[in-house]
Amino acid sequence: MTTDTLKEQxxxxxxxxxxxxxxxxxxxxAIEALxxxxxxxxxxxxQTVHREHHNPQEIELATLLSVKTGGCPxxxxxxxxxxxxxxxxxxxxxxxVEAVRTAVRAAxxxxxxxxxxxxxxxxxxxxxxxxxxxxxRVVKAEGLEACATLGMLDEGHAEQLRDAGLDFYNHNLDSDxxxxxxxISTRDYQDRLDTLQRVRGAGVKVCCGGxxxxxxxxxxxxxxxxxxxxxxxxxxxxxxxxxxxKVAGTPLADQPDLDPFEFVRTIAVARITMPRAKVRLSAGRxxxxxxxxxxxxxxxxxxxxxxxxxxxxxxxDVDADRALLARLGLRARQG
Ligand code: SAM
Ligand code: DTB
Ligand code: SF4
Numbered sequence: 001m002t003t004d005t006l007k008e009q010x011x012x013x014x015x016x017x018x019x020x021x022x023x024x025x026x027x028x029x030a031i032e033a034l035x036x037x038x039x040x041x042x043x044x045x046x047q048t049v050h051r052e053h054h055n056p057q058e059i060e061l062a063t064l065l066s067v068k069t070g071g072c073p074x075x076x077x078x079x080x081x082x083x084x085x086x087x088x089x090x091x092x093x094x095x096x097v098e099a100v101r102t103a104v105r106a107a108x109x110x111x112x113x114x115x116x117x118x119x120x121x122x123x124x125x126x127x128x129x130x131x132x133x134x135x136x137r138v139v140k141a142e143g144l145e146a147c148a149t150l151g152m153l154d155e156g157h158a159e160q161l162r163d164a165g166l167d168f169y170n171h172n173l174d175s176d177x178x179x180x181x182x183x184i185s186t187r188d189y190q191d192r193l194d195t196l197q198r199v200r201g202a203g204v205k206v207c208c209g210g211x212x213x214x215x216x217x218x219x220x221x222x223x224x225x226x227x228x229x230x231x232x233x234x235x236x237x238x239x240x241x242x243x244x245x246k247v248a249g250t251p252l253a254d255q256p257d258l259d260p261f262e263f264v265r266t267i268a269v270a271r272i273t274m275p276r277a278k279v280r281l282s283a284g285r286x287x288x289x290x291x292x293x294x295x296x297x298x299x300x301x302x303x304x305x306x307x308x309x310x311x312x313x314x315x316x317d318v319d320a321d322r323a324l325l326a327r328l329g330l331r332a333r334q335g
Contacts, residue, residue, distance in 0.1 A: 026229045026273050031222040034269045039261060043299055046268035050300040053275045058333040059325060060114060060278055060303035062147070063107035066311040067135060068094045068119035068128075074151075076174075077183040078211055080247040080312050081120040087249035089312050094119070094128070100135050104142045107307060110318050111332045115139045116147035116170060116207075118311045122187070123152040133164035140165035147207055147238075152187065152195045158202035168238060169199040170207035176223030179216045183252075196231065206231070209240035209282065212266050213258035221266055229273035238303065239270050239277045243284025245313045260288060264295045271300025278303040286314050290324055297328060 034042060050056060071091030072081045080087040104115050117135055121128065132148055139146040148161060149170035158169065173196075174180065177189045199206055208231070210224045229235050243263055246253050263284075270279050280303035281296045308317045316324075325331065 026226050028219065028222050028226045031225050031229075031269060031273060032219055034272060035218050035222055035265050039265070042265060042268045043295075046271045046300040047298065049272050049275050050302070054300075054302055055333075056302075057330055058302060059297070059330050060280070060333045061110075061112045061306035061321075062114035062116055062280065062303060063103075063110070063112040063307040064116050064118060064305050064310055064315075065095075065100065065103050065107075065307075066120070066309075067100060067117045067132070068092065068121065069312060070120055072120035072122065074122050074186045075184060076186075077251040078214060078244055078247075080250060082250075085247075085250045087247055091120075094131055095135075097134055097138055101138050101142070104139050104144060108142055108144055110307070111322075112144065112306050113333060113335050114145040114147055114168075115142075116149065116168075116305075118170075119148075119150045120311075121151040123154065124150045124157065126154075126157075129153075129157045129160050133160055133166075136161060136164040136166045149207075152191055153198050155198070158198045158204055162202045162204045166204055168205045168207045170238075170240065171195050171199065172209050172211070172240065172242075173224065173227050174210045175214065175216060176220035177227065178223060179214070179220045183214060200233070205238070206236040207238035207240060208236040209238075209242065209270075209280070211242040211244050211283070212263055213244035213255065213284070214252055215255055218262070221262075222269070225266070225269050225273055228270070235274040236277060238280060239274055240280040240282040241267055241270055241301070242282040243288060245283050245287065245310070247313065260292045261295075263288070264292065264299050267296045267301050268299035280304065283310055283313070286316050293324065294328055297330065302333075 069092045070081045070089045071083055075082055075084040080089045107115055136146045145167045147168035147170055173192055180189050246255055279301050281301040282305055285293055305315055309315055
């Protein structure tokens with residue numbers, strides 16, 4: 001089949017107003033054909049889908065906090081928190097309840113509606129889950145949506161977190177299955193899918209995305225999006241699209257820069273294939289500049305990580321983000 005024929009098919013698919021159900025499985029070729037569209041056509045398509053499902057002026061503000069930093073036994077090639085890479089990140093124990101409460105209150109005062117706690121674990125132990133459940137209760141008591149990303153979950157863990165009030169669990173697929181082994185060797189793709197099933201099975205909403213700019217091909221970017229869009233029984237409620245943050249000491253520190261328009265295309269394709277999801281413009285905003293961020297919003301991103309820090313690396317400061325949203329006529333989503 002020629003690319004043109006595929007492009008025409010893709011165009012028909014999205015102009016025939018097919019019902020937005022999971023009965024449709026996205027083929028990698030059809031997603032690649034979206035990537036291959038002229039930039040303006042792709043953005044127009046993404047905007048159209050975005051406006052059918054979302055208020056285009058609203059951006060969700062999610063604040064991240066690393067509640068347990070560094071010392072992680074996994075070897076994820078991008079990650080400054082792995083013990084396999086010498087990045088200078090100091091390992092710290094799980095934060096205590098009062099320190100987390102202070103951070104939650106600060107996030108709420110700054111206008112965040114979601115609070116996401118990250119822990120550098122391969123998989124939390126039973127006692128870790130119990131301790132994080134206490135932190136989830138703090139987030140809920142302060143009136144924010146609660147999200148956690150703790151690594152792989154064992155049986156019963158997702159239920160315990162749900163019972164504490166957890167709204168979302170973040171666990172990323174990170175890349176196309178065929179590229180994954182180039183980046184991580186200590187756990188496999190299926191482990192990630194199993195954790196996502198446990199999260200869904202417990203009735204916790206799924207936050208799942210990936211990283212772009214690790215040296216993958218366009219087809220592999222399409223492959224990642226296909227994995228996300230085809231997750232069963234439904235695609236994730238939240239889809240963080242991270243741009244690789246190159247951290248000195250990691251194997252990906254000297255990765256050549258990705259064309260910024262390719263990143264924008266990835267956002268647009270995520271929006272088209274997962275129309276109801278919050279598509280989060282995630283790591284890498286500080287490095288990409290405001291014009292590229294504006295294009296990402298145009299492409300259908302409607303959520304950002306908000307706060308001066310991601311987990312261990314920098315993020316635009318709160319005042320700069322408020323100013324950017326105001327200049328673009330965007331406003332923070334309320335609750
Ligand atoms: N340890 C847990 C895990 O991996 O599931 C949770 C925390 S981990 C830091 C969460 C996600 O952060 C990763 O899956 C990856 O997508 C993202 N991430 C980590 N380092 C990054 C980097 N340098 N650039 C972009 N995204 C990154
Ligand atoms: C996600 O997809 N991105 C966030 C969050 N989920 C946990 C993490 C980004 C981390 C960037 C590198 C760092 O700050 O350590
Ligand atoms: Fe550990 Fe998560 Fe970093 Fe991988 S991404 S090294 S699992 S903290």
